[in-house]
Structure formats: C-alpha cells, structure tokens
Amino acid sequence: MSAHNTELPPRPPLPPQRPEGAGAPTGNEGAPAENTSEAPKKKRRRAFTLRQRLLAILLVGIAAASALIGGASVLTVRNLLENRVDEQLVHLSQRPERTLGGFDPQNPGFLGDPGTGPGALGAVILDGEVVRSAALSTDGSPTPLTEAQNQAILRASTHVEPANITIPGLGNYRVMAREIQVLVTPTTLRTGISVTGLPLAATELTLSQLTRAILILAVGVLLIVAAAAYLVVRLALRPLDRVAATAAEVSRLSVGADGDPGTTPGGDRTEAALRVRVPERDADERTEVGRVGASLNLMLTHVEESLQVRRAGEVKLRRFVSDASHELRTPLASIRGYSELARRIGTDLPEDIAYSLSRIGSESIRMTGIVEDLLLLARLDEGRELTRRPVDLTDIVFHAVNDAHAAGPDHPLEFDAPEVPIRVLGDTPRLQQVIVNLLANARVHTPAGTQIRAHLEAKDGEALLEISDNGPGVPEDLRDHVFERFVRGDESRTRAPGSGGTSGLGLSIVAAVVQAHGGRVALESEPGNTVFRITLPLLP
Template sequence: MTLRRRLVLSTVALVVAVSAVIGAGSIIALFSIQRSAIDQQLQYATSRAQKSLQNQGPNGPSLEIGRPSGQAAGTLTVYFLNGNAAVGSVLDNAGDVDRISSAAARPLGEVTVDGAAHTVDLGSELGRYRVTAAPVGPAVLVVGLPMAPVYESVWKLLGVVLVVTAVALLAASAVAAAAVRRSLRPLDRVAETASAVARMPLERSETLDGVRVPDTDPRTEVGRVGTAFNRMLGHIAGAMQARERSEQKVRQFVADASHELRTPLASVRGYAELTRRMGADLPPDVVYAMSRIESESVRMTSMVEDLLLLARLDEGREVQFADVDLTGLVLDAVNDAHAASPDHVIALDVPSEPVVVPGDAARLHQVVVNLVTNARTHTPEGTRITVGIHRVADGVDLTVRDDGQGIDPEFLPKLFERFARADSSRSRSAGSTGLGLAIVDAVVQAHGGRVAVASVPGDTVFTVHLPATRPAVATADGSAKAVPTA
C-alpha cells in the first residue's frame, strides 16, 4: 500500500472514529435526558392520579382515575387490589380513556412498589412504558408514560448521525486525498528526479548538470530529503569528474607512451632484421636470438598501434565517414581468413546486392577482421564460422557466428574490456593481447552503433549493429551536429 493511500485511509478512519464517538455520545446523552424528563413527568402524573383516586366515590375507582386534569396522551393508569388489576386504562390522543386488557396489565403487577421508575415491555399492544408503583391504602396504583417518543427521537438522531457521518466521510476522503496529494507532490518530484538519474547514462559527469530537486526547504521533511538528495548528486558528479580526470590522464599517458614507443620499436625491428639478414658468419644461436627479437618487436608494435588507436578513438578521432560497401569488406576479410586458417570452415550469409553503410572503411574492416580472427583463434580446428549481413529497420546487423565450445558465462560481462582474456574454456592456439574486442567495441560506438554477444555451447554469435545514418557528436555549446564525411 502506498504512503498516499495509507495517509488518506488513516485520515478517513480517524474521521469515522471521531464521528462514531460523537454520535454514540449524542445518542446516549439524548436517551438519558429524555428518560430523565419522562421520569420527572411520571412523578407529576402519579401525583395527579393519586388525587383523582381520592375523589372517587364509595363504589371504588373507575376508569375516570386515568383521566385527571393535566395528564398527557398515552398515560397509563392501573389500580391493583389484592394483586389483581381492578381498573386499567390508557389515555388516548383525543383525551378518551381506553381500557387495557388483563394480559397487558399483568406485567405491571410485578413492578416493585418503591416509588422508583422502571421500564416495562407491555407487548405489541402498548410497547415499552416507563412506570412507577405507589401504595394507596391496601391497593397499589401503577402509573406509566410511553417510551415510544424517546425511542423515536433516538432513532431519528441515529439516522442523522449516520447521514452526517457519511457526508463527513466523503468530504474527509476528498479533502484528505487533495491535501495528501499536494503535500506529497514534492516527494513525487524527488522520486521523478531519482528515476531520471537512474535512466541516465552516467559515463560522463556532464549528464548530471542541472539535475536537481527543486524542493529544498529545510523546514519540511521533504525539503530536507531534497537537500540531501541534491548533496548526494553533487558528490556523485564530483566523483565522476575525478574519475574522468584520472581516466583522461591514463589515456593521455597511453597515447603518449604508444606514440613514443613506435620509433624505438621500429629501430629495434629494423636493426634486428638487418642483423639477421647480414648474419651469414654469425653463430646459429645469435641468428635465432635476432629472429626472436624481430618477432617480439613486431608483436609489441602491433600492441602499441592498438593502444594508440584506442586512445585516439577515446578522443573522438580516427573515424572519417564515407559510404562504405560493407559486403566488399566482409568478402575481403573472409578470403583473408581462408588463407590464414584453412582448417576452419568459414561461410558467408550476405545479400546478393551490396550493402552500403556510412562509416570509416578501414576501421570497419578492422572490426570484421578482429571478430573473424577472434572466432578462429578461440575455437578448435574444424569449427564452422559464418559471417552474415542482415538489413534491419534502423540499419544493418553484421553477425559472426561459430559452433565452438562457447564462452564462459562469467566472462561475458567483461568480454569487451581492454586486456580481457578468456579462461581455458576457450583455448588459444596463438597469443592474444586482449585488445581486439575492445577495439571492435570502441570503433562500433564511434559509428553510433552497438555490439552484443550471445553464447551457449555450440553457438556463439557476435552482433554488430550499424545505424543507417551518420551519428551526431556533441559540440562545445552542447548542441549536436552531424559527423563530417571524409
């Protein structure tokens, strides 16, 4: 149950409880007051009946004892002699005296003769009466007044209380809902801001610029929450800026180091090759050592070139857009793979018509080569590799599928990280720098696309999605412009 609903229900329950207490108190008070009034009237009616009884003739009382001056309609008078009802009557609304039956008068004979008022139920004929019994010589005189007006007033008041409670309930519900909605509106804004931050890509600290909660009144609870939330966003932005500065320093260091290493590595390679070619009189072990130096310098040069490429891609460079025949790039890469790895079965699944996308031909060729090389390197001989191109609604999907042993699920989340290396579940027959798939991811992102991988034993597929339009890049003023074509 939401906080809003709990607050509204609590308010409504409080209104219902207060209304019930007030209504019950009012009904009890009304009943007590009217019964006290009846008891007081009963004393006067008993006195008048006693005086009327004294005025009766020598033949004993008659029905006229029930009609003394001043008696109210409904007054009941019964004269008991030796425990039997000698005379019993009730005064109607017209002032006439009606005799009551012996069955109706029988319960009155059981009333305690103490002068106090008692409530007696006289059945459906007369209903409930408030009666008092007073001794008159050897006889007993019972006088009563009807309780029907009291109960009628109580029932009317109960109806009024129920109606008022229902109206108050509706009004309280509406007012409480409006008040709670208005009071929780700042909390809704806090939740909306938090949800917006959760949906944002937080790769850069500029993403959080201007994202703040407007409700920061320290006098309110929500305002204090908003202030704390804004302070947290500030801390997050600061931490992201520090991380970006650190990453920028690392990237700059890698770029500078890679650039500076190219020249000495070229020299080492050149001198090693020259020495090996001129080493006719050199011992065999020296010739072997020079060949190993040349081989390792080539490998290190390749790694330096990859690091330099990644550094330039991080800076938004190295991508020059033009219309690229993706089908031709795939055919070239597959033909090269056939020559490099004849033990793998490499197939094509491309449309008959050329597929043209906007991009950098050299970089996209490197993407295809790296994906095919990755499949060749990490699968055993005889594995079938299929390179496909598929048109989709918003661009083109390039897929590289193999039926090898698959990738360890625990390794999938870090597959495109730099220097990431799979464990023995995908054995390698050749060395790997761990930069090939990182370059694929960086190049595809620079083209405004995305790369994904799905792998189960017997089916591993890399999918590169390239958009049909050139991506937009951010300018200094925060606007966007299309990437220029080479």
C-alpha cells in the same frame, strides 16, 4: 589485429563447407532447449505517496473522532430521554392503586387521568390472564388491545424495572410491571399485576433526527478539513518536492562505464549538469526537509569534485597512451626493419641466431598491432570522428568469413545473409576490424571442430549481425566485463593450441567502434551457445 586501408576485392564464392556427419558439430548441437515459459510475475502492491498517506491518516483520525463524539452524543441523549420516560412511567404505574375500584372493565381508569398522553397503555393481569387492557388513541379515548398485543403484555409482566418491548401494531414501548390489589367484588381483593407502558416513538424520532444531523455535520466537517488539509500538506511538502525534483534531474544523468561523462537530454555534459543544487531556501538545516536538501547539495558537490578529478586523470592517461603509441611506432618499425635486414644478409648465421631474429621480427609485428589498437582506442576516447561513407556490410562480412576460414580451417564456418545487400554508413576498415576481431575471438577461444556462424539481416531499421559458436561459452562472472580493456578469457574458454597470447583489446575495440557508429553490442552466452550481437543503423 589492425585492418588495412585497402579496397576489398570482388566477392568470390564461399568455400565449400564440411558436410554434415563428418565429425563437425553443428551450431545447434549441445545447445540446451530454449525455455519459453515465463515465470509468473508477482503483483506489486499500489504505492501511496507521502501526501496521500498524510491526508488518509488525518481524515481517518477525524472520522474516528467524529464517530466517537457522535456516538457518545447519541447515547447520552438516549439515556436522558429514557430516564425522563422512566420517571413518567413510574409515576403512571402508581395510579392503578387509586383507580381500580368501580370502573369499566374495558377501561382502566388511570388512562383517563390528566397528564396521560396518547399511546399510553395499561393492563391488569389476574391468574396469568389479561382481564383489562387498553391504549389511549390520539383523541384521548381508550382503545382495547388485541389478543396478540395482550400476549406481548403477558411476556412483559415479569419486568419490575422499566424495559423495552415491541407490541404488534403499536411499536416500541417502555413498560413496567408491579403487583397491585384488585377489588374483584365489593368485599374481595385479589393480588394481580399492573402493566403500564409509554410509547418510544417520540424518543426514537428525536434520536433519528440527532443521528442524521451529526452525520451531515461530520461529512461537512470532513470535506472542509480534507480541502484545508490538502492545501496545508501541499504547501508543507513543496520543499520536499523541489528536493525530489533536483534528485530526479541528477538521476537522469549518465556516466559511461569508462568514466566518460555522458550527455543529458538537453545536450549538456554531465559535469556541467551536476552543478545543479537544491535552492538555498530548501537547504535550511533547521528543518527536516532542509537537512535532506543540504545533505544532497553536499553529496552533489563531492560527486562533482570526484568526477572532475577522475576526468582529469583519464585525460592524462589517454594523452599518455596516445603519445606513447605514437612514440613507439617508430622504434618498433626500426626493430622490425633491422631484424628483417639481418636475416636477409646473414645467410650463414647460426641456427639459434636466426631463430632469435625471427622471434624479434614476429614479436615486433605483434607489438606494433597492440600499439595500433591502443592508438585507435585513444582516438575513439577523444571523440574523433570516423571516416564515414556508404558501406556494403554484407560484402565486408563475406570477405571476413572467407579470411577466417583460411586462417582456421579446423573451425567450420557458416554465413547467411539476404540476397539484397545491407548497407550502412560507416568506416570500412574499422567495421572490418570489428568483424575480424569477433571471428578471431570465436576461433581462438574454442577447441578445434567448433561450429562458428555469422548471420546478417536487416530488422526494424537496423543491421543485425550475430557471430555465434557452440563452444564452451563465457563464464557468468566474465560476461559483464568482456568488452572492457585488457580482459582475457584464457582461463575460461578453451584456447586453440598455438594461437599465441592475446592483448585483451579485441572486444574493447569492437565495443568502441560500434558505439562510435551509433550502434550497440551485446553478448549472450551459455555452454554450447555463445552469441555476440551487433546492431548498426541502416543507411537511410
């Protein structure tokens, strides 16, 4: 329906509404309760960049290799030192056979032999008891062992091969036991056990120093390799960063739903901005990144060509629609005029002829409306500026609601707005057409008795207009297409009897006019509650 370029009359009082309980459903009846609970959001895992993954893999590999080499080195040195201690221990364990005759009972003679270092210990066990035991102090003098130390030696008396034990107060020792013949009297020999041991303190100190040195060296190598790897990976991935930057720049471009290229943040047209390409040095197909860059350039070329072809086709189509609309206005006006003239002068026309002339006139009016709508859409598509001036949006909505109430008295209407007028900068006839189209859409596509409500308010620097009804709602598969041209909801929402056909242009005009005013239009629909929401910038 086209709006007339006339000034609106003063605002009359709103017609009285049908009282509650008179059979008219209210705006909230049948509407399901709003679900305010929010589904728990699944926590997303942290994403790592390719650079971070490469550095992590490299550092983990070097750390593992350093740990393996360091551990093998420590074990090798440990085995070498223990073998050296074992050789000394075997040599030391053979001395008691030559030295156990006629010595001090508290000082096994072999401990004082040349070549025996501080910390060496020896013990003689007879009948499960330690009869002689001592350890060399740092000055080379023997020191008797305590009872607790003797008990540790007794537990080690079964080790015929070198083994490690811990002796209280002395530390870790490498010990070895063997059977010997002990001269208990000048004429009596008895079989006993000789236990000899060497301290492992020097070996443990060497291994500790070696481990510390390997750790310091490994950490230093890791830091040096990490710095070098970061620089190398950063340099190696620079071409990929440039390719990603090109793709990101293209992704920020927008193309309208109707194929009209959008604008970039800098104000350039999409078609011009699509000429951006990956640099030639990053599109060398001999490298992996180069193949990606070359493929992206080829894709951008195809997209640019497709947009140019599509844009040219749309320009031709819009020009055709505009020209056809202009050309059709005159013959349609002639058809309507001749039909009216024939009806006026043909007072004695047969009934069927009169009916035919009446239908010719009504259909010419309908076709004229369609042509006007197509012409309006063509002008909006071409980006023609609307006539804008300060407009009282409250007044426009009020009169549109009154007109809708008169056109469809079987649909109860409500209108609520603040006392202070809401003013916007816009084209009065076009804004009136938007509201009339929305109210007519709600009236035509819902059964009699459906409650229609218009709500207007100022919110966050914008004028918010909602046209809602408690009818059957818009099917889910149609909601994303209701603002497209020639889309009809006849098969879904109930059509009022005798409402006639629709062109499928009403909501597309709503979207085009609102967008031309710098506003937004949205739809929320479910059975029992359908809301068309319009936002427009308030007058500064």
